[in-house]
Amino acid sequence: MRLTEMMEAVAIPPFERFYEEHRNEVLGLLRRRLGANRAEDAFQETFLRALRAYGRLEHGEHLRAWVLTIAHNVALDTFRRTRPTSELVETGADDDMPAYAELAELTDGLGPKERAAVVLRYGYDLSYDQIAAVLGSSPDAARQAASTGVRRIRRRMTT
Amino acid sequence: MTVSPDLDRRFREAAAALGLVDIGFDLVDTPIGELLVAASDRGLAAISFETDPDRLDRLARIAGPRVLRSPRSVDNARRELEEYFEGRRHTFDLTLDLRALPQFTVSVLEQLARVPYGETTTYGELARRVGHPQAARAVGTVMHHNRIPIVLPCHRVVGSTGSLTGYAGGLDVKQRLLELEGAR
Numbered sequence: 052m053r054l055t056e057m058m059e060a061v062a063i064p065p066f067e068r069f070y071e072e073h074r075n076e077v078l079g080l081l082r083r084r085l086g087a088n089r090a091e092d093a094f095q096e097t098f099l100r101a102l103r104a105y106g107r108l109e110h111g112e113h114l115r116a117w118v119l120t121i122a123h124n125v126a127l128d129t130f131r132r133t134r135p136t137s138e139l140v141e142t143g144a145d146d147d148m149p150a151y152a153e154l155a156e157l158t159d160g161l162g163p164k165e166r167a168a169v170v171l172r173y174g175y176d177l178s179y180d181q182i183a184a185v186l187g188s189s190p191d192a193a194r195q196a197a198s199t200g201v202r203r204i205r206r207r208m209t210t
Numbered sequence: 211m212t213v214s215p216d217l218d219r220r221f222r223e224a225a226a227a228l229g230l231v232d233i234g235f236d237l238v239d240t241p242i243g244e245l246l247v248a249a250s251d252r253g254l255a256a257i258s259f260e261t262d263p264d265r266l267d268r269l270a271r272i273a274g275p276r277v278l279r280s281p282r283s284v285d286n287a288r289r290e291l292e293e294y295f296e297g298r299r300h301t302f303d304l305t306l307d308l309r310a311l312p313q314f315t316v317s318v319l320e321q322l323a324r325v326p327y328g329e330t331t332t333y334g335e336l337a338r339r340v341g342h343p344q345a346a347r348a349v350g351t352v353m354h355h356n357r358i359p360i361v362l363p364c365h366r367v368v369g370s371t372g373s374l375t376g377y378a379g380g381l382d383v384k385q386r387l388l389e390l391e392g393a394r
Contacts, residue, residue: 065266065277066231074218079211094213095221102230105276 061111069105069114070098076115077122084126093129097122104184113175120167121185127163128187157204164188165200172197222280232274234283237261241295242383245360247284248277253305254287256357259379272310272357291360297390300327302361311357314340318352325366328391332370354378360387 064072077097081090100121158166164186171177171185182193226234233255235248246258246265250273258265269277281288286304293299308316321339325331333346333353342348353364359378365387369375377384 063270063275065270065275067235067266067278068263070278074213075211078213078217082211091217091220094217095224098221099224099228099230102225102276102278106232106274108275 063105063108063111064114066102066105069101069118073115073118074098077118080119080122081126084123085129089129089133093122093125096129097125100125100184100187104181107178107180109178113177116175117171117177117181117185120171124163124167124185124187158200160207161200161203164196165203168193168196169200169204173201222278223282225278226280226283230276231278231280231283232276233269233272234278234280235266235269236279236281236284236288238284238288238291240291242379242386245291247287247291248272249283249287250307252307252309254284254358254361255307257287257359257361259359259383273307287361294360295390300391304361306358306361308357314342314348315352315355318349319356319362322353322356322362322364322367325363327363328393330366330368330372330388330393333367333375334370336367350375363387366391366393 074094078090078094081093081097084090085093097118101118158169161169167185168182171182172179177185179190179193179197182197183190186193186196188196225231229251233248233250235246235256238245238247243259244261246256246261247254248256248258248269255272256269258268266277290299290302290304294302308319311319317340318336321336325336333349334343337343337345337349340349349367353367354376356362356364356378359365365377365384374381374384
């Protein structure tokens, strides 16, 4: 990152402030998705994933969208783990996540990981490190998911 | 939807136990008021008389943005401070995190740490001990910015006339610490 970009970038707040600002909303989302019991473990997992990646963030933008997306994915993982028959889970956007909404049509039909990777990369301009935290995977796997997603979208658009 | 104190505590404990926190901090009640105490995996990193939110930004500049309130991270410091304020402890056994400080500052703080409990010294004397007898004013600046007051006892440093000069926690606090130690 160039110096001028660093100066323009939104500073990364201390984690305590980020956590206090978003914890209630994250818990609310997880309770709606998973119910009160399973939401507590998922809450921990969400903020631990965020904390793991937090030291590698390059800027402090879109942190709300970022942590809500981590929560979506943790909920999805929890759902898969506890209901192996795999009911269909709504992984789509909340009303107040515009980038998700704009990309919803394009990314419709992609798997949840690919969809999250594409939206976070191209909708929110997050780094692969940040996306990896969301997906609970490595940065390489995040890059792979985004590129597979984009390839699928292209293929669909040309056929 | 409000996160319960229990869930909140469990997250903070897990974060610290997994080593994911750059700096863990807590508020510690003492006879001279509430202190913000912060530690990294290297040791005690800061004690602050001010507990306002801006302080967290300063903590982040020491070791990284993963600053989280986590009572366990400062258990040792809390215990030793408690013993100090009860008059039962005269020297601290805590390891200190002095990273990101200039060499001159570290040298001055090392000399400061050797000023015994219950005694005072002067800025000029400290300057002499670090080999820069003309640098009393610079030593004063180091005291003024001392990140770990009380444990690094800048309250034991007074002006050449014996006047208290200044203190981040206020002159009344400096006076009380010296009285506690029987220096005044």
